[in-house]
Each structure stands twice: as C-alpha cells, then as structure tokens.
Amino acid sequence: MNQPVPLVEMRNISKHFGGLQALTDACLDLYPGEVVGVLGHNGAGKSTLMKILAGAQTASSGEILINGDVADIQDPNDARAYGIETIYQELALCGNLDAPSNLFMGRELHKWGFLRKREMRREAAEALSKLNIRIKSLETDVEMMSGGQRQSISISRAVHFDAKIIIMDEPTAALGMEESKKVVDLIQDLKEHGIGILWISHDIHDVYNFTDRIVIFHGGKNVMTARTKDFTQDEIVSMIISGTPVKKEAAV
Amino acid sequence: MNQPVPLVEMRNISKHFGGLQALTDACLDLYPGEVVGVLGHNGAGKSTLMKILAGAQTASSGEILINGDVADIQDPNDARAYGIETIYQELALCGNLDAPSNLFMGRELHKWGFLRKREMRREAAEALSKLNIRIKSLETDVEMMSGGQRQSISISRAVHFDAKIIIMDEPTAALGMEESKKVVDLIQDLKEHGIGILWISHDIHDVYNFTDRIVIFHGGKNVMTARTKDFTQDEIVSMIISGTPVKKEAAV
Amino acid sequence: MTMFEKIRTYPLTWIVVVALVLAFALTMASPYFLTSGNINNLLKQVSIVAILAAGQSMVIITGGIDLSVGSVLALSAVTIGWLIQADVHPLIATFCGLAMGTLCGFINGFIITRGRIAPFIVTLGMLGIARGMALVITGGVSYQILEPLFLTIGNSKFLGLPIPIYFVIVTYFVIHIVMHYRVFGQHIYAIGGEERVARLQGIKVDREKLKVYTISGFLAALAAVVMVGRLAATPPSVAQGIELQAIAAVIIGGISFTGGRGLVLTALVGALIMAMITNGLNILGISSFWQQVLIGVVIIAAVWLDNLKSAARQ
Amino acid sequence: MTMFEKIRTYPLTWIVVVALVLAFALTMASPYFLTSGNINNLLKQVSIVAILAAGQSMVIITGGIDLSVGSVLALSAVTIGWLIQADVHPLIATFCGLAMGTLCGFINGFIITRGRIAPFIVTLGMLGIARGMALVITGGVSYQILEPLFLTIGNSKFLGLPIPIYFVIVTYFVIHIVMHYRVFGQHIYAIGGEERVARLQGIKVDREKLKVYTISGFLAALAAVVMVGRLAATPPSVAQGIELQAIAAVIIGGISFTGGRGLVLTALVGALIMAMITNGLNILGISSFWQQVLIGVVIIAAVWLDNLKSAARQ
C-alpha cells in the first residue's frame, strides 16, 4: 500500500446469474502504478469481477469506488469515463472489420465526422509493431487472423488511449514467447507511468515476477490479498488450488 | 522415429488465402504413441496446417498420407473417418447449447434416432470431471461459461471418442494451473495408448518436458524438425524467434 | 431449480400469459368473444397459419427463412382441386397435393444447400414459381370441391372441436418431439447456433437443412388440405402474403431470426395471438382503416409485454 | 494487390457483370429492350425501389429489417396529397410529407432501441399503422396532384435522363459517403458485425440504430415524392408489398441478413436487376402467369451467377 487513496476499490461485489452465484462479497483494490495479479481456478469469477468494473456487466450488489468516490458504472462508457480500459478474455473484436477499425472502434479519428483513415492506419501499424506482431496486411478482416494476432490488436487498443486503469484478462494466453515478453515489458512501462493494472493470468511465473500484489479467488470468494513477495510461488499455487489461505504473519 | 510407417505425413503443404501465403511447402509427420510439439510465432501458420489435417480447410497444394496411404481429406468428416480429432484454437463450440450437447455434437447417443439425454449427461459429467473442471450446472449454455470451462469441454470432446490422432491447438491456453496439469497428464495417458498427438503450444516448459519431437514453423515454412531433447530449451526458443535452425549434428 | 423457477423460465410461460391477457381484454370488450361459437371460430381460423408457423419456426431456428409457404400452399391446393375435378379419387388427389408441396420444399432446400444461395432469395423465387404454376395449371380458375372428405375437414367437429385443430395438434406434437427428442432436432439447434461449428463436428448440415425445408413444404401442403376443406374450393390466388403472418407468429412467439434458440410451441401461441387480434377487432366492429392501425399496435404491445419477462427474471 | 485483383474482388464487379449478362440476354430477346425509350422507362421504374433499397441496405447492414417502407411511403404520399388539396403550398406539403416519413422511421427506431423489440415486429407493426393512418387521413380517397412541381418530377428529363433517376443518384452518393467515409457508417458496420462488441467499445449503439431507421423512413418519404410525381396522385393503397422488392434488391446485390458487410451500391444494381427482369418479361409479352414463374427463376439464377465469383476467386 504505497499510497493512501486507491485508484479502484471494489467492495463486497456479489453477482448471480439466475440461480448461479458467480461472486460473493468479492473485494479488490488497486493503487496507481501498481500491478495486481488476479488469480484463481477456472470459473472462480475473475472475469466476471473484471467485467463489472469494465461496465460490461452490473453487480447484483456491492459498490465500486474510483479515487475514493463511489462510482456508478452502468455501461462500458461509464467505465471509460473513469479511464478504465479493458482487454477482454474474449477479445471483443468485430471480426468483420480490419485491425485499424477495431483499434479505433468508438474513438475513430475524424475531421467533422469524416474518417481520417490514413492516420488511423498509420497509428495502428505503429501500435501493433510495438508488440512485435507480424500482420501481413492491415486491410485483412480480423476474423481471418490468427489467435495471437487478434489478441495483439485487443491489447494495442487498450493501451493506445490514455487509460488510468487497465484490466488485462489473460492478455498473453494466445501469444508466442516473444510476443508475451513484449506485453510484460509493456506492463512494466505502463506501471512506470502511474497506471494501475489488473492482470488476470494463469502463468504463475509471470505473475510472481511482475506483479506487486495478488488477489486470489476461489468459487467466487476472496481467498487472500497479499504482497506477491510475501509468499513463495508454491504457496500461491497451493492457495489457488485449495482455496484456503496459507497462514503467515506477513499477510495483509 | 520409433516405427517405420508414420500415422500422419503431411508433405509440401502450401496454402494461400487470396494474395496471402500462409504456408509454403510445410511438412510434418507423426508416429503412433508420439507427442509432437508444433511451434512457431503468432501467425506462423500452425493453426492453418492443423486445420488442413482436420479437414476444416483444404490445402492449395501438397499431400497428406495416413498410415502410409494418400488420404483425401476434404471436410471434417473425412478427417474423422481417419480417426483424427481436433481441439480447435477457437474451440468450435455452439454457444447456444449446453456442455453435453457440445460434447456429443454430431455423434449423439440415440436409440432409433431418439436422443439418450440422460446417458449423454452422465457421460459428459464424467468426462469433464476427469479434467477437474468445476461446472456448476451442465444445463448451462456454453456461451455463459468461463473461458477455461469452455476449453475443457472442447478437450473432453476430442478425447472422448476413440481417436487415433489428436490435434491440440493450444489446449491449455485458457486453463488454470491445476486444470493444465490434468491435460498434460491426459496427454501422457493417450500417448501410452498409442495415440499420436500434435500439440501446438507457446509454453516452452511444457513442450520441452512433454513432447517427443518438435516441429518449428516460421512465416509458413519449416525451420526445423527434431527430437526435443536434442536441443536445449534456449536453443528452441532462439529458433522459434529467429526462424533459423541451430546447427547441430544430432538434428534430424 | 425449483419447480416455480422452472415454470417461470420456461419459454412458453410468458407468451401464454400475454395471450391470456389479450383474451381477457377482448372478453371484457365484447360479450361475443368468449362464446363457445367464437372459440370454435378462432380455432378454425388459427389452424392454417399455425401449421405454416410450425414449419417456419424450424426453418427460422436453422437461421433461414421460407417465404414460399403461401404460394406452395396454393399450388398444393390447386393440385388437389385439379385432380378432383379430373375425377381422381380424393385420397389420391390429397396425396398428390401433399407430394407437390413436399417437392417444392425439397427444391427449396436443394437449391439453398447445393447452390449456396440465401434462403431469402431461393424461397422468394419459389414464391413466384409456385404461384405462377398454380395459375398456369388452373388457368386462373377456382375449382369447387364438394367431396365429403373435404367438407368434413372444413365443417365437422370431433369431440366438440373443429377438425382443423386436430391437424394443428398433431403437427405440433410431432414437431415438438422431433425438435427436442430426436437427433435431427438437436442438429437443427446446432446448425442454427453456429453452422460452421456444426459442420466441423461432422453434422451433415446440408442434408439436415434439406430436410427442414422439405418439411416446411410438406406442412404448407398440409395447410392446403385444411384450406381446401375450409373454402370448399381451390382458388389459385389463395394465401397471398400469408408467409408474413406465419413468420410474425414465429417471432411473436419469441423465436428469433438469429437462429439456434426457441421452442416451436411458442409459434402456436404466436399464431393464436395474431388470430385473436383480427378476430377480436372484427367482432368489435372496428372500421377497416383503424383495424390495420390497431393490429400494428397490438402486435408491438404483445411482444413488448413478452419482453418484460427478461426484466422480471432479473 | 494488383489493380486487376482489386477490381476482381470489389463487391460491385460481379453483380454488375450479372446485370450486364441479363441486359445482353434481353437485348437479344427483344428489339425493344435496348431502345432509348425503354431505357428511360427502366430508369423511372427502378427509381422508387432503388431509393427504398438504399435505406433498407443500411438497416440490413446493422442486422435489422424494415418492413414498413411501403406503408410509410403511402402515408407520406397521402400527407402530401392531403395538404395540397387543402391548398397548402406544394413545397411545404412536400416538406411535411418528408417529415412524416422521417417521423415514422424515428418511431420505428425508438421502439426498437428503447423497447428492445425485434425490428421485424416493430416494422411489421408500423406497416399496419402507417397504412391504416393513410386510409384514415384520406378516407380511402386518392387525390389528384396536378402541381407542376410533381408533374416535372414525374415526367420531365434533365440532361436526357428522367428526373427520378437524379433522386436515386443523389441518394446513393450521400449514403455511400456516409457508409464509407463517415464515423457513423463505421459504427453501422461495427454494430452489424457484433453489436455486443460495439457496445463494449463505447459506440452508442441505440443512438446509431435510431438514426438508421430514421434515415430509412426519410428515404421512404423521398421515394413517396417520386411516386407522387409518377402517379400525379396519392392513392392510399400505393406501394403495397414493395418492401419485399426493396429487401430482395438488397439481398440480390449481395448484402446478407447477417449484417456487418456489404456495399450499399450493390443494392442499386440489385434493384436494377429486378426492374430489368419485370421490364424484360413485360416487353417480351410473357403472360403474367409465366412471368411470376420466370421472375422466380431469374432471381435465383442471378444470385447463383453472382455466387460464382467465390468459385472464381479461388
């Protein structure tokens, strides 16, 4: 906890889908310049919690504070207004459009409503090259692209605009080694610019090496929130699997 | 090369999409009871090659031999007839159907055309439990499920029927640690039953530890085919990234 | 899920409630609405659209559309009429009429699957072709059909209910079984959900679609049998534009054009709602100008009411 | 991509080839087809459906449908007629007619987006409502419009071409710009591609859809202006069933119901193909029975021919 007011604070978020309880009193906080790893087994509720913060879903109960104030996030535009950008696990791309169109979707560059296609193309090419991704033609519809290529577009989009908070839901799942490495570098870079990052990942190495804190969920409930380095990698794995916190003085 | 006749041999496969050349003279072989890792950067053409074997796409040129005979694979049914099962990178699930329906899609259990729903449900529950996946209700439509849950269904489907050759296109990308572990165990188990497995993965640790051979692609072309342990992990990584083979006597 | 949960989320529940609300309103508005005579009426009137809607809903669940049903109905009807006036035995004539409709449906399915042409275009083409053929066969003439077989279908009752409604009951019973208890039905939902995936998983998509359009053609012919009974005649101009009613019944019931979802039984309720609106307005003696306006308003309102279920489910 | 590649894969190329093949066949079949008089006719005849098809294609690209265009056209036309016979200045009457159509479109869009009701249902409702209102306003009477403004639109030429075709040209020019050079158009394609994603990425989906239906209503009213010019009258029964023609034009052009894809200009060629078929068969003096059959066959054949492009592209 390096600063007094958290960028994001999610308090007692519950969410049910019909009869299914996906989240129960889930809590999470994030400070500027911090990378928080969000961990848990498949179906633990990680994506659901992130979607609630992103405005893609609404919580059944609980509240969200941004910079200490209660925030009313009803839809994705509300979240954006708070500077929240999201890389969705399902990527959220329009397969019928090309990479620049997807990158600028909803925020097209324009002059009096007329698209500045050339500019968007150029910026998109630049943004994608930062991730070292090989895309043969920027005119190709996204649905024709490989899994990794698509994921890169989704990542580029989230970091291209000035975000304060970035949600990354398994951003490197489809990426090659080199491409993953670039994303991890990118995360460090964003962190240095004071951006807060929520990072969902199943890759314990990356999480251990590159997050400041971790939050572990199990069956929709918090298991533990702690500074990453207060535990060993094995202890974290054991908490993810068992769903019970490892007792330790240092735990927050 | 532990046996004389390969299960699968793909020879000089090329594929272009309009002007885009995705594969150029790609070659690959697979023997019974063998796990071959298919490696390469994003967009290298791995999935395209696998789709051609699976009958989901047809090659522009080249030929496929199964058990030494030229095979004519025009559509997924042809591939199935050769005992080829596929876990697609995009999973290939019908979001509007539940897990049992997806698992048995196209191979429904029935009596005189009447569905044996209860049996399918039971078998599906069993199959999924083997992967240790937590799915709260088997009646839920697949599109409501988490990324990992969906991937598990896709995996269960590929291994549930008697396959001789299983293509796994990044099967653990969305899985948690424990769940991934189960899949790796499963692969070992299938291998022992003489099944040949093509495994695409970006996880170099898993590939290094659990494959017999590797094939590396770069920009649609073969870089190297070799026994995994003939190289170090770092050498493999370097080949994937650079696209040029590391010179060694032991290379096949 | 509790029993109550189950009922509450069953797709049929809300649309039935909507139908009941409408029936209640009409009963309040006119003393004639809830008479046994009028209920009989309604059952007869709904029958043709209801039969067509059953086929249409299968088609729509695959993600397709069948615009040709009205014309195919007419062609089947005139086939029957033409054969009967040529002294063919009514049962054989009926059989040939059914075969004609089935053939039209088969041709639709064949061109859609082999030619990879949009169902909208193919069935629009068939709409013209079948209607034209009906006119060519008859030279525009309407035959009178006074065969006891058809008079019975059109005017008799069985167990207190008009005969056409039994056609409807059997149709929906069979289609319901097919859709929810047979492999074929399972495939239809898969195809409608994601055709590409269905193909990857080895479903013979083309064959199954061919069957669906063939069934839709057969049901159009079955509706023709009822129509011939009701009219005691086979005017080649009959059932123009009825496809829109059949499609509307399906959509009102809650099956969506997206495909892959929905319960065929809801189309029956959708057809009933449509029939009640027209019947109710006729009974109330609303002028024909305002009738069109009101039909429009009530259709929208009914669907809006039905949509409230999603709100209620939260 | 080479220039040749580019032309070959441009969506317009093949459908234009299909249209040319059809035109060639008709020229061979009848000496009247390729006369300047008949070309003029064709241009006038295509104009109304073409204007409607422009709006319809925008709607279909969002993944929706607008069944109400024929009725909205009629309501706009009778609005103009009614005002003119009440001695309102023709320009003001025209303005009010355009406003009426636009309002109907707005209401469609409003109910679709606010009520979350399927476009099929809402616009089917509006089909009844607008037609009914047209009858209510006029009491079923058709007004004669002998204003020079409309007579000019209907019967004069400019630079050798009939005036209605200029309405078409301007419409397609504007819509083409909107769809391919403006942010709004970009949003329409995104919505049609994947509405959920468009929403997640902050596109105001409801607002954009509202605009699209409003434009479709406006274009129906614009078509009404041409119609009034052509008929010199405002029969409230006009343009019945024309929605099917407009939709068919769009689909023949190659835009699919799936949404998110397609070039609006192809709808113009689609409308032209439809008009040529009818015009050609009329000229050949084919009996109206066989005409229906042939129209069906040719529509399917045209689309089949167009589909060959995918084969050719391999």
Added chain:
Amino acid sequence: QDFSLSFIVKDMTNPYYWRMGEGAKRAAEELGIEMNFVSAATNGDIEGQIAVVETELVKSPDAIVLVPMNGTALIPKVMEANSLGIPVITADTRVDDGPGKVETFVGLDEEESFAGMAEWVVAQIGGAGEVAILEGFRGSSTAELRLNGMMRVFNSYPDVEVVASIAADWDQEKGLKAAEDILQAHPEVDAILGTNDLMAMGAVQAVQGAGMSDQIIVVGDDAIPSALASMRAGGGLNATIDGNTDQVGYEAVMAAYRFVTEGVELDEWIVVPSSILEPADVTDEYLAARGIELD
C-alpha cells in the same frame, strides 16, 4: 392486318379478368388483329401496372385498352399515351376526370351497379334488417366506389342497419374469416354483401359452416365461373352482379379498332349493361351464350 392493340388489365389471378380476356380475344380474332393481353402480377400493385403501360407504349401500339388499377394514379400514363398519339380506351374501371384524354369508357358504373345490388338486397329482406359488407382492398378505387354505392342506398333506409363492414382484400380466405366473425358478433344478420365473388364464396362457406344458409342472403359480384357453379348447385350464393365482363372486353376491342381504323367518334360511355343474376337465371342457355362450361 397490321393493327396492334395493347389490352392492359389489373391482374390475372382473378378469373374476372380471365373472362374479360376471352371476350377481348374473340373480338381480336374476328378482326384478325394482333393483341397483347397483359397485366400486373397482383391487384394492388399500381407501380407494376404503370410499368406495364410504359412497356406497352414503347411498342407503339395503335391503341390501348386500359383497366386502370387506380382511377387517379394512371392519369399520367394516359397523358403519356396522348402525347405519343396513341388513343386510350378505358374499360371496367374509369380514370378520373382530369388532363388525361380517354376516347371512351366501356363497362358498367361500379357505384350504380352496387347501388342496384343494395336495393335488391333491401327488397329481399323486406326493407328492414341487418346487413354486413365485405370490402375489397381499401384505398383502391374499385373498393371505394362499390362501398359508396351500397352505403348510399343503405343509409337511405332507416330500418336497414349496416352492422359490419370489414376489409377482406378481394380474398376468399379472408372473406371466410371475416364472415365467420360477423356471424359471431351479429348472429341476427340478414345479408352479407361481398364486393366480389371470391369474398362472397368465402362468406357462403362461413354461412354454411354455421348452418345458417336459410336465414342469410349472400351476394357477390363478377359472375365468375365458380360463383355460377355454386348458384346452379343451389350452393348458397343468392345473387351476383353480372357485369358481362367478356362483353366488356369484346366491346372495348371493337371500339378501339373502329376508332383508329374508321375514325368514328365514340360515345363518351359505351354502356355494357349489368344485371343481377339469381340462381334461376343460371340456365344452360345462359351458360352456353356466355361460353362457360361448368362440370
């Protein structure tokens, strides 16, 4: 002979125009002239009929006989023919007065003949009772004229009440449904007037289905073969207007020919008498005279 004539009717799905065509063809054969007998695809498709007229004009026929789908909307096409010097004759339905020049109108007066039918019905029900009307496609001029004719008569009898007037769009099945509903809401109804035979035949079915054939009079218009057959079989249709449709076709062709080749001035209206046909009138002689075969 190189005389060409375009005969344009509304549609051919209705046997009514089929009959008109038979009369017209008889005349054309007698005269040995070339005739194009054409129509739009459906009744109601005004644009479609306009396109047909435009196409026919391209062929520069010597004359046009037009059965306009709408009395006002076809005026511009009449004017276009005028400007091309092609004479126009209307039949069955008039174009409204206006700038279009029509050489003559052949046929009956829709409004008057329906007024006549209304009078006949009033007489049948003894000057008092309930009547119901099945309207044609509203907004089409034929439907409006027929309705006007009937309403004028019914309104003049204080004891006659029009209890229902429902649009059934010229269609038999819609006629059947509307009649069924009328019988529910107004079981006391004495007469149902179909504004064409198709709808009337639907009503006959409804009345029979309700077992009320003895109480209710059903009448139609057009004297199409199936209506005649029904009347002959005592099948429940009580009367229909015989507009001598084939005669209309015949006279129209004759008039066009004489006007062009002989330059005779035509009367403003060539009246083809209409009559109300009752079952007893449908005799073998009648059918033979009209060239209709019923089986």
